[in-house]
Amino acid sequence: xxxxxxxxxxxxxxxxxEVPSLLKKKYKKELIVFSIILTIGxxxxxAHSFGKxxxxxxxxxxxxxxxxxxxxxx
Amino acid sequence: xxxVKINSYQFLVLVILFSIGTSILVGPSALAAKSKQDxxxxxxxxxxxxxxxxxxxxxxxxxxxxxxxVQMNETLFGKWIGKFFSxxxxxxxxxxxxxxxYYSGSFLTTHLIPNTPMAATNILMALILVMAVxxxxxxxxxxxxxxxxxFFSLFILLVIFISSxxxxxxxxxxxxxxxxxxxxxxLLMLVVTSVNAVSLLMIFPALINQPKQAKKSFxxxxxxxxxxxxxxxxLCIFVLGSDATARQIYPSYGLAKKINVGNFxxxxxxxxxxxxxxxxxxxxxxxxxxTALGIAQICNLKEYRSLTYPLGIxxxxxxxxxxxxxxxxxxxxxxxAIYISLLIGLLLPLLMVFVYxxxxxxxxxxxxx
Numbered sequence: 001x002x003x004x005x006x007x008x009x010x011x012x013x014x015x016x017x018e019v020p021s022l023l024k025k026k027y028k029k030e031l032i033v034f035s036i037i038l039t040i041g042x043x044x045x046x047a048h049s050f051g052k053x054x055x056x057x058x059x060x061x062x063x064x065x066x067x068x069x070x071x072x073x074x
Numbered sequence: 075x076x077x078v079k080i081n082s083y084q085f086l087v088l089v090i091l092f093s094i095g096t097s098i099l100v101g102p103s104a105l106a107a108k109s110k111q112d113x114x115x116x117x118x119x120x121x122x123x124x125x126x127x128x129x130x131x132x133x134x135x136x137x138x139x140x141x142x143x144v145q146m147n148e149t150l151f152g153k154w155i156g157k158f159f160s161x162x163x164x165x166x167x168x169x170x171x172x173x174x175x176y177y178s179g180s181f182l183t184t185h186l187i188p189n190t191p192m193a194a195t196n197i198l199m200a201l202i203l204v205m206a207v208x209x210x211x212x213x214x215x216x217x218x219x220x221x222x223x224x225f226f227s228l229f230i231l232l233v234i235f236i237s238s239x240x241x242x243x244x245x246x247x248x249x250x251x252x253x254x255x256x257x258x259x260x261l262l263m264l265v266v267t268s269v270n271a272v273s274l275l276m277i278f279p280a281l282i283n284q285p286k287q288a289k290k291s292f293x294x295x296x297x298x299x300x301x302x303x304x305x306x307x308x309l310c311i312f313v314l315g316s317d318a319t320a321r322q323i324y325p326s327y328g329l330a331k332k333i334n335v336g337n338f339x340x341x342x343x344x345x346x347x348x349x350x351x352x353x354x355x356x357x358x359x360x361x362x363x364x365t366a367l368g369i370a371q372i373c374n375l376k377e378y379r380s381l382t383y384p385l386g387i388x389x390x391x392x393x394x395x396x397x398x399x400x401x402x403x404x405x406x407x408x409x410x411a412i413y414i415s416l417l418i419g420l421l422l423p424l425l426m427v428f429v430y431x432x433x434x435x436x437x438x439x440x441x442x443x
Contacts, residue, residue, distance in 0.1 A: 014383040022380055033373050034380045041387030048391050057169060058396050058406055065413045 003049035011042045081283045084215035086291035087222045088360065092274060093124075093267045093299025094225075095357030096177060099324055099350045101263060101303050102310040104408060106320040108259040111244065112251045113316065114308040116260035121300030123260070124268030127420070128296045131271060132289045134423055135279045137430060137437075143275035143364075144371040150429050157372055159422060164368035166418045167273055168385070171361040172392035173403070173411075175199060178354050179393060180400055185327060186347060196393050199355075204386040206359045207366055208379050211281055214359050221352045228349050229302065233309065235333040235342075240312040265412050267300055269419035276364040323400060326350070362389070 015038070022031050047054045080088075105113035138146050143163065148156035178199050179192040187195070206214040271292075278292060279285035306326050310319045313332055319325045330346035333339065366385055370378035397403040430437075 010387075014387075018380045018383065027376060027380075029373060030375050030377065030380050033369070033375060034384060037369075037381060037384035037388065041384045041391065044391045045387055048395055054391070054395055056395060057165075057392075058402075058410075061414060062406070062410050065410045068413060069409050 004046045007042060007045045007049060011038060014038065078210055078212045079281050079283045080212055080215045080277075082287035082291045084212075084219060085278065085282055085288045086295045087218045088215060088277070088356065089271070089274065089292055089295025090298050090302075091218055091222060091225070091353055091356035092271060092360055093296050094302050095266075095353045096174060097263065097266045097299075097303045098306055098326055098353055099177065099181065100404075100407070101266065102307045102319050102325040103322055104262050104404075105259045105307055106311065106316050106325070107408075109251045109256045110320070111246070111311055111316040112249060112256055113259065113311055113319070114245070114304060115249070116256045117263055117300070117304040117307045119256070120260040120263035120267065121297065121304060123264055124296055124300055125293060127264070127268040128271065128292050130423055130427070131275055132278070132292050134426055134430075135275055136285060136289065139279045139285045142277075142280045142367065142371060143272070144368050145280075146275075146426070150426055150433070160368060160372050163272075163418055163422070164365055164372065166414060167361045167365040167368060168389065169392070169414075170270070170273075171203075171358055171365060172389050172396055173407075174354055174358040174361065175203075175389055175393035176396055176403060178351065178358070180403070181324060181327075181347075181350065181354075184400075185324070186344060193390075193394055196390050199358075200386045200390045200393075202355070203358055203362055203389075204382045207363050207382050211277065211363065214356075214363075218356050221356065225349060225352050228346060232330060232333070232346055232349070233305065235335055235339065236309055236313055236329060238335070239332050240309075241315075242312070244312055244315045245308075262408060262412060263303070265415045265419070267303065268296060269415045271296065272419040272423065273361055273364040276367055277360075323404070324350075 018034060019031070022034065044054050101117070102113065105116050109116045134146070138149065141149060144160040147160045147163070150156065151159060175196050179196045182195045183190060183192050206217070274292070278288055282288040306329070310325045310329050313329055314322075314325060318328070322328045327343055327347065327350070330343035331341070333342055333346075362382075362385070366378040366381050369375075369381055369385075375381075397406070
């Protein structure tokens with residue numbers, strides 16, 4: 001619990017640093033991409049802090065490339 | 075979007091540190107695992123073939139001297155297919171940033187600060203990573219110019235100090251392994267040093283003052299990087315022997331432990347660890363820069379700086395969750411990572427060459443290149 005509060009505080013600090021200047025320059029698209037990435041990041045870190053397993057790209061890549069590797073090195 | 079440009083010398087420095095980057099830390103053991111005392115031959119072979127790959131990259135880069143790799147994709151393959159390939163490219167860079175962060179974390183927590191949790195070292199490292207990318211290409215290119223002086227003075231010191239420990243019989247018998255083992259391990263080296271340099275196409279040639287000289291720096295940088303790694307590999311085999319080299323995760327660190335000049339200069343490995351931290355850091359910054367700039371260009375954003383903090387969070391979390399231990403990481407690096415790198419770093423450029431050859435006339439007509 002404490003960890004996720006810490007993560008949210010860090011996210012709030014990042015928003016405080018970035019968003020005002022983005023709003024001032026009227027960068028709408030930047031703001032959307034920024035929010036998406038920040039949401040993903042915060043979601044992942046909170047899930048990790050609760051000890052939940054988050055989707056691991058390594059497993060996915062291994063699933064794709066393992067047959068190829070086996071076929072080559074056999 | 076990005077007006078800052080660096081000169082060809084700064085690019086040379088970046089290429090050298092990029093090619094040395096991780097290979098100096100884990101290269102020797104990965105090479106020696108398969109080709110034993112002939113690892114140095116594999117290192118030299120991969121340096122030679124690496125130049126061919128760099129030639130391919132410079133060729134592609136100089137077709138469109140004002141575009142980065144992501145923009146080139148869109149120009150060559152059209153909007154949507156280009157964006158798809160660029161997404162793969164950016165994903166690769168993000169993944170490698172996280173993997174390198176894991177490297178630095180596991181190196182520090184294994185050898186230097188064993189009681190610190192890996193999260194702490196990774197967050198600290200990610201902070202300076204984000205800082206460098208936010209300040210921009212020119213700033214970290216300049217800092218790399220300073221780093222390279224430190225790097226090479228430490229490297230020369232290491233070579234001089236260790237030269238008294240060399241045992242020539244460790245390298246015999248030369249060429250005992252069959253050619254297949256040597257080829258396999260040199261492929262691994264080639265991927266780490268040269269094929270992954272595809273990320274540098276985000277900088278070369280769009281953000282460089284003199285693209286023509288920069289082409290030369292790309293070659294020279296890659297060659298120097300390859301030679302440094304080869305020298306480290308040779309020294310590891312000379313001093314530690316091939317078995318000990320293959321057994322250790324960080325054989326070059328073990329090499330630094332062996333330094334003993336007159337029972338006075340010894341245990342200087344923490345100083346030498348600066349070598350690996352510098353190399354890792356610059357390589358990580360370049361990957362991270364390619365990620366941030368790549369995402370910004372895929373989405374047609376005007377600036378990439380606002381993306382760096384959120385990406386930093388993702389990178390830290392990924393670095394903590396990707397591997398549960400070093401063995402998994404080693405397994406991934408020697409098998410799956412090679413295919414991903416080859417896919418993005420070799421197959422995609424070759425596909426670009428193919429498409430360019432077909433659409434050449436069209437680009438000439440538009441006055442594109």
